[in-house]
Amino acid sequence: MTAHLITGARPYGEDTADILIIDGAIAAIGPDAAAQAPAGATRHDATGLVALPGLVDIHTHLREPGGEDAETVFTGTRAAAVGGYTAVFAMANTNPVQDNAGVVEQVLRLGREAGWVDVHPVGAVSAGLEGEHLSEMGAMAASEAQVRVFSDDGKCVADPVLMRRALEYVKAFDGVIAQHSQDPRLTEGSQMHEGALSAELGLRGWPAVAEESIIARDALLAEHVGSRLHVCHLSTAGSVDIIRWAKARGINVTAEVTPHHLLLTDEKARTYSPLYKVNPPLRTAEDVEALREALADGTIDVVGTDHAPHPVEDKDCEWAAGAFGMTGLETALPIIIATMVEPGRMTWRDVARVLSTAPALIGRAENQGQGLAAGAPANLCLVDPSVRRVVDPAAQWTRSANSPYAGMELPGQVIATFLHGRPTVLDGRPVEAA
Ligand SMILES: NC(=O)N[C@@H](CC(=O)O)C(=O)O
Ligand SMILES: [Zn+2]
Numbered sequence: 548m549t550a551h552l553i554t555g556a557r558p559y560g561e562d563t564a565d566i567l568i569i570d571g572a573i574a575a576i577g578p579d580a581a582a583q584a585p586a587g588a589t590r591h592d593a594t595g596l597v598a599l600p601g602l603v604d605i606h607t608h609l610r611e612p613g614g615e616d617a618e619t620v621f622t623g624t625r626a627a628a629v630g631g632y633t634a635v636f637a638m639a640n641t642n643p644v645q646d647n648a649g650v651v652e653q654v655l656r657l658g659r660e661a662g663w664v665d666v667h668p669v670g671a672v673s674a675g676l677e678g679e680h681l682s683e684m685g686a687m688a689a690s691e692a693q694v695r696v697f698s699d700d701g702k703c704v705a706d707p708v709l710m711r712r713a714l715e716y717v718k719a720f721d722g723v724i725a726q727h728s729q730d731p732r733l734t735e736g737s738q739m740h741e742g743a744l745s746a747e748l749g750l751r752g753w754p755a756v757a758e759e760s761i762i763a764r765d766a767l768l769a770e771h772v773g774s775r776l777h778v779c780h781l782s783t784a785g786s787v788d789i790i791r792w793a794k795a796r797g798i799n800v801t802a803e804v805t806p807h808h809l810l811l812t813d814e815k816a817r818t819y820s821p822l823y824k825v826n827p828p829l830r831t832a833e834d835v836e837a838l839r840e841a842l843a844d845g846t847i848d849v850v851g852t853d854h855a856p857h858p859v860e861d862k863d864c865e866w867a868a869g870a871f872g873m874t875g876l877e878t879a880l881p882i883i884i885a886t887m888v889e890p891g892r893m894t895w896r897d898v899a900r901v902l903s904t905a906p907a908l909i910g911r912a913e914n915q916g917q918g919l920a921a922g923a924p925a926n927l928c929l930v931d932p933s934v935r936r937v938v939d940p941a942a943q944w945t946r947s948a949n950s951p952y953a954g955m956e957l958p959g960q961v962i963a964t965f966l967h968g969r970p971t972v973l974d975g976r977p978v979e980a981a
């Protein structure tokens with residue numbers, strides 16, 4: 548038997564309680580938990596720390612196989628654990644693509660060997676992400692990886708017939724299509740948000756309508772076939788309006804926002820540094836405000852990091868030549884604290900909902916996102932909300948350095964993470980397996 552007793556923590560930021568973990572499950576939580584602890588229990592003093600259920604990222608790029616210069620399953624999931632995560636959904640745009648049972652089982656196995664978080668491989672919608680024919684969805688769903696989330700992320704499933712077929716197909720196994728909503732014709736050569744600033748900077752624009760038109764189309768397709776749609780990385784006020792309309796109409800749609808779209812604006816493009824180049828692009832202050840409001844009122848269901856590591860040479864160049872994407876696993880919770888908790892727009896319970904419960908439910912990760920209660924799997928993290936730290940990409944655990952927050956002071960530090968009862972992070976540092 549393995550037992551851990553966490554003392555003096557504040558579950559969901561509320562009243563102080565002790566948490567007793569025995570063999571991978573929460574055995575007791577509350578004022579009486581300590582009294583039930585077996586003699587050999589390892590003790591952790593969590594006075595002043597907020598306890599949250601283990602975070603679940605519905606949108607991570609781990610890059611392996613094929614992109615190991617940027618990240619591996621090991622380094623990416625270690626960064627996730629340091630960020631407070633106990634599960635990640637690993638996007639399919641690897642090389643080879645995660646479009647068949649063999650590749651998703653390989654990623655699953657690498658995740659288990661690494662042991663930092665539960666890895667749920669996402670399956671591609673189309674073979675080779677080419678947007679022409681459906682991937683081996685059924686085989687991936689039936690494989691050991693039990694794939695439930697399918698996405699061509701990085702690319703949009705632009706063909707409405709293919710999108711319709713995909714939505715129909717996943718109904719058989721309760722799957723969901725996670726769409727990267729970007730009309731390819733409206734965004735050919737696009738570099739940044741289309742607006743006054745793109746004209747001033749001479750960078751080709753990525754118009755809001757290229758995102759909004761696809762979201763509207765897909766919501767109607769999901770309604771038509773009675774299937775489940777998840778919209779990745781919402782970035783505009785107009786997208787929020789469409790999601791609000793679709794939900795009011797009873798369409799089975801969920802929406803995601805990234806930490807960077809909640810914090811940064813297109814003004815960062817003035818630097819011409821590709822560190823701020825991302826897909827979809829950083830938008831205006833009005834869009835940021837609409838996204839924060841929608842996350843607070845539940846129109847947006849989840850925060851997904853869209854952690855997108857890139858090797859140095861793909862970012863150390865001029866804007867137009869730079870890759871789209873930014874790292875995010877180790878800064879997601881601090882940004883949610885800064886943008887939503889500290890201004891009083893969300894409680895810690897809301898944080899647990901958007902970063903743990905809701906993403907686990909969307910991805911059908913059955914032993915995650917169950918919250919802090921006796922009997923639940925012991926997936927949790929302990930956060931010190933009083934710490935403020937300056938982001939140093941060189942000190943992060945991801946293999947890549949393309950963080951847009953370098954030098955920025957952010958609140959909150961994850962002190963410890965427990966995965967199925969085993970500490971993966973203690974004193975803010977990953978616990979290497981013996
Ligand atoms: N977000 C990005 O800018 N890049 C992602 C792809 C994606 O999420 O669309 C990547 O894989 O690098
Ligand atoms: Zn995307």
Ligand SMILES: [Zn+2]
Nearest residue numbers: 638700701853
């Ligand atoms: Zn992505």
